[in-house]
Amino acid sequence: MSDVIAKYGRCFGVGLRNSFAYRINFAFSFLAALSPVVIQTALWTNLYKPGSADLLFGFNYVQMIAYTVIANLVSRLVRTGFEYEMNTDIRTGGLDRFLVKPIGYFGFRMSVFLGAKAAQTVLTGMVLAAAVAVMTAFLGFPLHGAAVATFAGSILVALMLNFLIFWCVGCVGFWLTEIGFLFEAVRIIIITASGGIFPLSVFGDLGERILDALPFRFTIQFPTEILCGRIPVHEAASGFALAGAWIAALALLDRFLWNRGVRRFAAVGS
């Protein structure tokens, strides 16, 4: 019995020492991720006039700060990365074993994506809960139970949608031999169009109308506004419907791109 304890004790010891260095790295990464929130909060605090009635871009001060914090966390939450691995699979011919069953690769990537997200969601969820608690206490941020439930649902929708969007991005690997930093460039634009930096109302009437016609806002802006209490439940319903329509449309687009891509892949080789 004692050597079982000793064995696990040793593992624990190694883990402890490694995680210490790991935790410093983690803390630094966390602080680095916090920077944009700090910068934007400082900006808004300076822009808004004192008193809660002041509106900028349709948001009052508390709402804007809440949006800034929550959008940052949501953006982290729905973030993908599999498009790089997908591209590698296309490059190295790792797709071969999946080609027989067309659902195979899609299902594979989806389950890996969701699996990874499950772990990350817990952590980000905790940070989000803490942030919301702080804002409720110090800023008078209005929190409703219904909003939280709807928010959870909208996150699921956002994950689905973001996955489909970046699946398209990944399919580009069928046509371009070298992608370089293309994915990164596209990702920055998409995050901006999703309301991940500032709410889409900063783009003005015309800009906002154009962006509203695109699916991106459902990945970050929509969930964030729900949690901020800016979208009441009945309005949220129509939002969900529209998001659902986008999911269907993108699923079709994904399938189309995939089939074309695979045909090219089989013809040209990896």
Add this chain to the structure above:
Amino acid sequence: MSIIEVNGLARSFAYHEKPEGLNGSLRSLVRRTKKIREAVKGITFSVDEGEVVGFLGPNGAGKTTTLKMLAGIMHPSGGTARVLDTIPWQRKKSFRMRIAIVLGQRSQLWPDLPARESFLLNRAIYEIPKSDYERRLGELVERFGLKDLMGIQVRRLSLGERMKMDIVAALLHRPSVLFLDEPTIGLDLLSQRAIQDLVRTLNREERLTVMLTSHYLSDIENLCERVVLINDGSLVYDGALAGVNATLSERKTVTLVLSAPVPHAVLARYDGFRDMNGLTARFEVPRAAVKSFSRQALDELPVVDLTIEEIPLEEGIAALYRGDARGEIRDTRREAGRE
């Protein structure tokens, strides 16, 4: 005056020991035991202008550490050294202008460009006047047959070709001392030979002093008249290559495969018995005695197979260090009265 003078040079590294068990791990968060590893334990030697000296020794013996100290890359923990009449680790500009180093494991050339671009950069770094540079480059390229390779990107060259380019890059500014660290590592025999010929020719024609480290005996055999053997941080032998060869091949390993088990006590009666593994017995026998030993073994033991081999380099060096055979440190130059 020697071009390289080394006196009691030593170098130790501090490291933290990783403790065993949970208690150890917890304790190490608070206080770690510092351990010292002596990589170079006080070596003394000197090199004259135009000599090619080979530093031979097993991995981890301290060769590269010594070379780094003499090139100015590392400070010693003790002792002194002078190269070209300055202290290397002071890294004076005049010193750096007159030496060159080639690290076998790491090219100094830009991989995505043809070698000639890296050469041009070196020309600027070493302040070589244009006409000197062109003459020198022409010479070296001609000598090493590299003309067709000049326009090809370095990453597309074979390892041997790249190594030649690295040596050209190192020699453009006509250094007085060339340090070569494991220059033929990973190369095929033909390329190894080419590099060795190259360096030897330049040494002969320009009195280029060369200090080379390797763990391949063939590097030393083909390039150096003088060999310094390093083992476990200490200088074990310093003298003519012939002496090393003789000493190292002083003893041979004789391996017997038997058809039936023989009692340990019986085998132990033979001088030089080392170990037995099932039906295989190993002996270490002085070269002169190999014939008589073999005859005796074949007569007295049920031998099915008999193999005679050189003792591996590491074991030979370790034997020298222990003082077996003729392992005393000799400086043949002193013996010849040249000091």
Add this chain to the structure above:
Amino acid sequence: MRAVLKEIRKHFKIYAMLVRMNIMSQMEYRANFVTGMMMEIGYLIVKILYVVVAYRAGRSIAGFTPDEVIVFVGTYVLLTGFYAGVFMMNLFQLPGLIQDGSFDMLMTKPVSLQFLATFRRSDIGIFLIDVTAGIILVSLGLSRLGSSAGLPRVLGYAFFVASGAAVGYALYLIPQSLVFRLLNTASIAELTDSFWDFNNVPMIVYGKVGKFIGVFVIPMFVITSFPALFALGRMSVLYAIWGIIAPVLFLTLARVCWKAGLRHYTSASG
């Protein structure tokens, strides 16, 4: 004295060669080169978004009008060209340089080691994008303000840009000097990289204390706010003097840290 000038000229000549070699190397990987610029343009869009926000909000930030904010952000973009195009990647690649033995090779060259290690790589594509965009923005802002840019003003601006670049180089070199002790500075690099964006907004938004720390203690704001203040004619004498002293002071400090780290590397490490 003449020897020192000769050395400086030599280093400039070598730098020109290094820039040329970097361009040629990058041409080998055209996809990376092009998509790298696309990515930089993506980041540029996000930076300019802050100007859009300031504009559409239609109000002053702590006494600076939106047109003046354009000059601030334009200067920030301009200096980012130096950061991302000239010195940042060298500093963050130091650990790799040491690990693969290249650093040891550089030590034996008769050229300043700090120079070689921190300036060998450059990305002219990124540099040109940022510097061009920055100059356009600053010119735009100044013309909207009705300022004329006479030669003395331009020279003074150029001086403070150079001073800012020097301070930026020194500030980022100081933490990276720890590479000689820690061997892996990736998370430090990540954290300090995120600090660069603090200059996306005029420094006044960070409050009196923030401003003081960012100007005199860890002079992040000297990098971009100072040239902007000068261009706007709103630079105090105190700041002007500090803008001259700070680069000298911090370059010296960086040199001290570098040499201390190097001593540790050559004497104690394994």
